[in-house]
Amino acid sequence: MTSATDVLKIAVHELGVTENPTGSNCNKYGKWFGTDGVPWCGCFVSYCFYTAGLPLPIQSHKGFNYCPAGADWFKSKGRFFHAPAIGDVVFFDWYPGTRDSDAWHVGIVESINPDGSISSIEGNTGTESRDNGGRVMRRKHFSDDWYGFGRPDYTESNSSMEGAHPIWSGRFISLTSPYTSGEDVRIWKQQMSARGWHLGPGNADEFDPKANEVLRQFQAEKNLTVDGAPIQI
16 A cells, blocks of 8 residues: 655656746646646646656546646545645645636645745755646745645555655755755754765755765665665755
8 A cells, every 4th residue: 555655755756857849838747638738736746646656536547637627526525624634635726716716736745844934845946937847846934825735535544555664854965966965954964974884075954965975875884775765864
């Protein structure tokens, strides 16, 4: 069975994927879903769940590409909430109070932060546009952006989770462009340096290529899978 951790592992490995060509809405998720060339945040979320073994059969057996349809489906199942949990499908409403006040964009909740915000992994976002930015990115949002949270039917207490660690309440860190940064990265680098790992002259709070190289070396030394991602902080 599938857990939130399983879905987030898929999402983390997709970070940095972009449209080709830029601005075309053409990408691997649209091709997979069968609607290439249109806004694709729902296709990305559907791809992550489908690939992890927990399809969201909303508009097809693969999932959904229309955000309001996704929100309505979770509501019909009694699985739509106004407070987040890790692994939720988060629907965003940038324009509350308008006639079409519903789901404008969608992502997957990766962490719930001490300041009351959430961090989510989203497709078709970017620094120039929150819901048509052409990239898979990790974003931070406060409650003013939230429309609600669809909670998939995870089965984390079943046999597939026996012996597994509980879901970490922090965020997953991997090499991205732009680099992931924050106090948690600084602490990780500080701890690695204290253990004798040399992280180079880069910014103390950025997970840069040298940090990724050190992580891979650490994984090899400890006989772990050498993939450079994800690490949990």
